[in-house]
Amino acid sequence: MWIGLVLGGIVALNAGLAMVTVLRQPRDISATWGWLLVLLLIPVAGFGLYWLFGRKIASSKLNALLNQQRLGIDRAVAAQQEAVALGAGLIGRATAEAGVPELVRTLLQADGALVTTLNQATLITTRPAFNDRLFTAVRAARQHVHIEAYTIEPDATGQALRDLLTQRAAAGVLVRILYDPFGSHRLTQAFWQPLRDAGGQVTPFIAGRLARANPRINFRNHRKLAVIDGSLGFLGGFDIGSSPKRVAITRDTALALRGSAVAVLQARFLMDWNTAAKAQRVAMADTYFPKPRANGQVTLQIVSGGPEQPLEAIKLGYLRLIAMAKHSVWLQSPYFVPDESLxxxxxxxxxxxxxxxxxxxxxxxxxxxxKATRFYLDRLVRVGAQVYFYQAGFLHNKVMVVDGRYLVTGTANLDIRSFSLNFEIAAFVYSTDLAKAAAAQFTKDCAASLRYTHAMAKVKPRRTRLAEELSRLLAPIL
Known part of the structure; x- marks a missing residue:
């Protein structure tokens, strides 16, 4: 009898701890139930899984992100919000199109995503082209180089970039590197020592007391951007270097930007840097925000996403764009694990x-x-979506093209982690030329893809369906 009482007490204690652990911080209801089931059905070991995947980021860190000042950008956002409320057009002729003012206002409200105009923007779709553009820009830097990355590998590319940055720092250029310690887990302190010795500054993003040993999987800085002299910016999915243990990434997308949008990237970097840096915080100064010289035709909004936001800004932008579509919605993503709204x-x-x-x-x-991706693709192919499996390597693209007129690209995958758990960034681009270029690349990628049909989905073995269903059940906490 006493054994039953002890076991009952253990079960009750485990249930109580599970409730306190999961409910003490707000989270999506599906994730709440998912973690409760894990902790209740897998006593003790479930808490180990929660330690790895489920812990929320410290509120002090989130508050630091929210409280960062963005120079004059917040005031500009408030002015644009007021202008949109009064019916003013912010992006030229496109504002006359149905749904565009509402999209602009959604992104302004959800993230304070400033509308920037007269930008020059170039679509980069191959790793060699991206590396060439980035290295050329760093080589030409005269004032500062700011790089924020999820993955920097200590391979030939990573070492070449470090050596180039070291040369620029020795020449008097301010070099700051902000990286995620999980995505860049193969780096060592010795890797960065030459750059530090030359005066460069390197810091991990919210590493915490455990630094590189921090086991937390979620709440990672997945943003990838670079700003050179405050006048040239890069934004997109490319990592720096290639891991020998991963499938080779053969397709990705980035934007090279000149114009007022670069100031938004600069502000994003400095906010993230000042949140992570301890003794090397940077005072906002005009030198980091030179007057734009570009005279392009591209209008865009750069949107940040992260767990500090009360709204999932990037996902809201996706939802609004899909609702605007009149003819087509084309999506590319390494993973497709959407929530029910998407x-x-x-x-x-x-x-x-x-x-x-x-x-x-x-x-x-x-x-x-x-496996979870294929479960959701089966649901959509059943109702008429065209689904393609890219076969020429690993497709790392995060792209959406709507009606051949609007383009979204950045770092966010189409999954719950990207929309609510990790720190991401995306550009919502109002440019027919760039959207058509991305659509043309999509069509080209189709030639290297296998068309997946509902007939193919129906003949899957039962064990395959079961594995996909079980993977889908973990989607809210992946």
Missing amino acids: LDALTIAINAGIDVRIMVPRVTAQPLMA
Whole structure:
């Protein structure tokens, strides 16, 4: 009898601890139930899984992010919000198109995403082209180089960039590198020593007391951007270097920017740097925000996403754009694990006759995510979506093209982690030329892809379906 009482007490204690652990911080209801089930059904070991995947980031860190001043950008955002409320057009002729003012206002309200105009923007779609542009820009830097990265590998590319940065720092250029210690876990302190010796500054993003040994999987800085002399910026999915243990990434996308949008990237970097840096915080100064010289035709909004936000700004932008679609919605993402709102938006578009196409890689380095991806793709292919499995390596693109007129690209995958758990960044681009270029690349990628049909989904073995279903159940906490 006493054994039963002890076991009952253990179960009750485990249940109580599970409730306190999960409910003490707000989170999505599906994730709440998911973690409760894990902790209740897997006593003791479940808390180990929660330590790795489920812990929320410290509120002090989130408050530091929220409290960073963005020079005059916040005031500019308030002025733009007021202008949109009064019916003013902010992005030229496109504001006359149905849904565009509402999209602009959504992003302004959700993230304070400043509308910038007269930018020059170039689409970069291959790693060699990206590396060449970045290295050339760093080589030409005269004042400062700011790089924020999720993954920097200590391979030939990573070492070459470090050596170039070391040369520029020795020549008097201010060099600051902000990296995620999980995504860049192969780096060592010795790797950065030459750059530090030359006067460069390097810091991990919110590493905490455990630094590189921090086991937390979520709440990672997945942003990837670079700002050179405050006048040239890069934003996109490219990592620096290649891991020997990963599937080779053969397709990705980035934007090279000149114009007023670079100031937004600069502000984003400095906010993140000042949150992570301890003794090397940077005072906001005009020298980091030179007057733009570009005279381009591209209008865009740069949107940040992160767990400090009360709203999932990037996802809201996706939902609004899908609702605006009149003809087509084309998506590329390494992973496709949407929540119900995004899944419903795409289903509504398909049922309304919109040409919805989704492309994911056939092979990935994350088998659990791949299985969950296929579960959701089966749901959409059943109602008429066109689905493609890219076969020429790992498709790392994060791109959406709507009606051949609007483009979104950045670092956010189409999954719950990117929209609510990690720190991400994306550009919502109001440019027919760039959208058409991205659509043309999508069409080219189709030639290297396998079309996946509902007939193929129906003949899957039962064990494959079961594995995908089980993976889907973990989607809210992946």
